Amino acid sequence: MYSKSEMLFGKAKQVIPGGVNSPVRAFKSVGGTPIFMERAKGAYMYDVDGNTYIDYINSWGPMILGHAYEPVVKAIQEYATYSTSFGAPTELEIKIAELIVSMVPNIDMVRMVNSGTEACMTALRLARGYTGRNKFIKFEGCYHGHADAFLVSAGSGVATLGIQSVPGVTATVAEDTLTAPYNNLPAVEQLVAEQGAEIAAIIIEPVAGNMGCILPQPGFLEGLRKICDANNILLIFDEVMTGFRLARGGAQELLGIKADLVTFGKIIGAGMPVGAVAGPKAIMENLAPAGKVYQAGTLSGNPIAMIAGYTLLQTLNNNPVIYQQLEEKASYLVNGLKEAFGAAGIVHSINHIGSMLSAHFTEYPIVDFSAASAANNELFKRFFHAMLERGVYLPPSAFESWFMCNALTTEDLDKTIAAAKSAMQAIK
Ligand code: KE4
Numbered sequence: 001m002y003s004k005s006e007m008l009f010g011k012a013k014q015v016i017p018g019g020v021n022s023p024v025r026a027f028k029s030v031g032g033t034p035i036f037m038e039r040a041k042g043a044y045m046y047d048v049d050g051n052t053y054i055d056y057i058n059s060w061g062p063m064i065l066g067h068a069y070e071p072v073v074k075a076i077q078e079y080a081t082y083s084t085s086f087g088a089p090t091e092l093e094i095k096i097a098e099l100i101v102s103m104v105p106n107i108d109m110v111r112m113v114n115s116g117t118e119a120c121m122t123a124l125r126l127a128r129g130y131t132g133r134n135k136f137i138k139f140e141g142c143y144h145g146h147a148d149a150f151l152v153s154a155g156s157g158v159a160t161l162g163i164q165s166v167p168g169v170t171a172t173v174a175e176d177t178l179t180a181p182y183n184n185l186p187a188v189e190q191l192v193a194e195q196g197a198e199i200a201a202i203i204i205e206p207v208a209g210n211m212g213c214i215l216p217q218p219g220f221l222e223g224l225r226k227i228c229d230a231n232n233i234l235l236i237f238d239e240v241m242t243g244f245r246l247a248r249g250g251a252q253e254l255l256g257i258k259a260d261l262v263t264f265g266k267i268i269g270a271g272m273p274v275g276a277v278a279g280p281k282a283i284m285e286n287l288a289p290a291g292k293v294y295q296a297g298t299l300s301g302n303p304i305a306m307i308a309g310y311t312l313l314q315t316l317n318n319n320p321v322i323y324q325q326l327e328e329k330a331s332y333l334v335n336g337l338k339e340a341f342g343a344a345g346i347v348h349s350i351n352h353i354g355s356m357l358s359a360h361f362t363e364y365p366i367v368d369f370s371a372a373s374a375a376n377n378e379l380f381k382r383f384f385h386a387m388l389e390r391g392v393y394l395p396p397s398a399f400e401s402w403f404m405c406n407a408l409t410t411e412d413l414d415k416t417i418a419a420a421k422s423a424m425q426a427i428k
Contacts (some may be wrong), residue, residue, distance in 0.1 A: 005049060029399075035388070057393060059266075061403055064312075071311050085304075106258045106279075112276050115274075119264060124149060126295075133200035134198060136201040140153040143156035178199070183214075192227055196233070202227070210400065212398060212400065228260070243265070243267060259279075267309075334350050337417065357404075372398065392415075
């Protein structure tokens with residue numbers, strides 16, 4: 001007897017490559033059939049077979065207050081009646097830009113786009129146009145969307161699928177992409193010593209979320225800041241994941257490091273397709289039509305996406321206690337997971353900051369992509385399915401971060417910890 005998810009996946013693969021519209025959803029690295037969801041509310045998702053899951057993906061980040069957050073739903077319903085797109089400027093775009101500028105340090109201006117990929121792609125082009133340089137540095141295991149230049153040593157789905165070099169990304173594009181291991185300052189110093197005059201930018205996830213959750217080691221980001229200042233290189237913080245999640249002002253606020261450009265996605269659209277690039281006027285005014293660095297989008301600043309994002313960001317801005325509540329819930333869960341793994345005698349390394357975390361089955365600290373790759377990801381695969389069977393939906397890859405939403409209750413966390421205890425006893 002096939003489940004409805006299995007039946008739907010069979011049908012999906014006839015008309016959609018791999019049966020999904022984004023590879024990480026396909027359960028490729030954990031095996032099995034992706035679960036087709038029907039609806040979600042708060043911390044719970046409900047699949048097409050009537051199963052309920054406690055959700056630790058939050059749509060890969062946007063659902064920080066839980067699914068179908070009432071004020072966002074109501075705002076979308078209202079604004080849809082005014083038209084779903086004008087292709088002309090609206091006052092709403094000014095309001096959300098002003099709100100973001102008030103929340104995020106070191107920025108004067110915001111350009112809205114339609115995804116995190118577009119935001120990072122635009123930030124790189126802007127850095128190149130501003131500096132007149134072509135090369136840039138990214139870090140192994142970091143993921144900045146699927147624009148060609150970023151698909152070198154990328155994390156997330158590229159790592160999950162074990163794709164070494166992506167067909168279609170030309171050698172000429174790749175040769176301007178320099179890479180270094182995350183948390184390895186000497187490697188960056190070496191690249192800059194050799195090629196600094198040609199390097200436009202260093203782009204980084206200030207807290208990495210695409211190889212599991214990996215924190216910057218003390219001094220790492222500060223070191224990058226110094227290298228950029230000394231070599232006229234722009235420091236780009238890719239905050240598509242961390243923006244508005246780690247703090248109102250994201251990682252710049254939480255970690256106290258100034259970036260030259262910041263990219264956003266996910267939370268900024270409350271689940272609607274939105275990305276953004278932000279920075280100081282002196283750099284941002286190089287973007288067309290103020291400057292010559294061309295970037296555009298038919299649906300950029302779309303009123304439905306803007307009102308959804310604006311409503312969510314307003315709630316976060318007006319209730320900063322949410323971040324403390326999320327941190328407390330994540331700490332409670334991490335302690336419970338450590339107990340569960342310890343009781344089963346399973347070596348583990350759990351990384352956690354704010355409402356982002358990831359569990360790795362190794363005794364070594366997970367400080368970069370090679371450490372995340374060397375962990376017992378076979379065991380993660382079994383753990384993932386054992387948790388799914390117990391009604392807990394984790395990211396279907398060891399190279400992803402878990403996300404907490406503020407709709408999670410202590411009861412949900414206790415259920416998750418109990419599921420982990422039972423899962424570990426079953427699979428160890
Ligand atoms: P999108 O183009 O998928 O909106 O954003 C790309 C992106 C850029 N930067 C960071 C730090 C990101 O995490 C992402 C996208 N994250 C993945 C999850 N790890 C999206 C999930 C997916 O690919 O379906």
